[in-house]
Amino acid sequence: MNLQNQSLLLNIVLAIVVVVLSVRLASNKTTTEKSADAGQSVNAEQAVLDNIATRTSIRDYEARPVEQAKVDKMLRAAMAAPTAMNKQPWHFVVVSQRSVLDALSGANPYAKMLKKAPLAIVVCGDTEKMIEGGGRDFWIQDASAATENLLLAAHAMGLGAVWTGAYPSEERSNSIKKVLSLPDNLIPLNMVVIGYPAEHPQPKDKFKEANISYK
The missing domain is CATH 1.20.5 (Single alpha-helices involved in coiled-coils or other helix-helix interfaces)
Structure with missing residues (x-):
């Protein structure tokens, strides 16, 4: 070659x-x-x-405010929740004024932690956006799903929060409504109390085989 x-x-x-x-x-x-x-x-x-x-309920908070950017993220997470017929029958009242937070702590006997909290978000149902007829009460499920999203978003951002119930207790719901001067079409379902945690309780393991069945 x-x-x-x-x-x-x-x-x-x-x-x-x-x-x-x-x-x-x-x-x-x-x-x-x-x-x-x-x-x-x-x-x-x-x-x-x-x-x-x-995620676990936090009832004691540091004396510092929650940044507006985090409030916006929590609200976006809340409104990403599923909703029957896409009615989105919710309304969120963001409360950071000290005088209003103190007044709200007296409107719900289980919300005394508001005295130390820098923030509360009141989750309401809006009667003008609810399904008409027999599906009206789906607003409770929709607003509850939004509340859980809000709680998880708060935890993901290093915040502590606790769900304090209002509706269907007319006394609590009406007391909150009065403090916030809400219009007739808004029904407070709950108040989510929020702040930077000053306590770190261990989350409870609530998984139970007995609560499951298969068909």
Whole structure:
């Protein structure tokens, strides 16, 4: 074989080697990217589940305000909740004035922690947005789902919160309504008391096999 043919053969072999290496590198990169994506997906899933499992009611707060950016995020999370027929029959009253918070603490015997809290969000049902007829009371489920979203968002951002019930207690609901001077179409379902936690109670494990059945 002459020198020219040897050179041509060598170039062909080198070209084949380059192609093979390129394919292997691309395959390894794809595998690595898929592994990274899978890892991120698992981490995101675990973060969500951990946030749900570790949330607990907080009734003692530090003396510092909650940033408006976090209030906005909590409200966005609340309004991302499912709602029957997409009626969204909710209204949220954000309270940060000290005098109003103190007044609200007297409107609900189970909301005394408001005396130390910097923030409360009163979750209301709006009768003008409710389903007409037999489906009217679905507003309670809708507003409750929104409340749970709000609580989970608060916990995810390092805040502490507690759900204090109002409706269907007419006395509590009407007392809150009076303090806030709410119009007739708004019914307070609950008050979520919020702040930076000054206590760190252990969350309760409420999982019970006895509460499950399969068909």
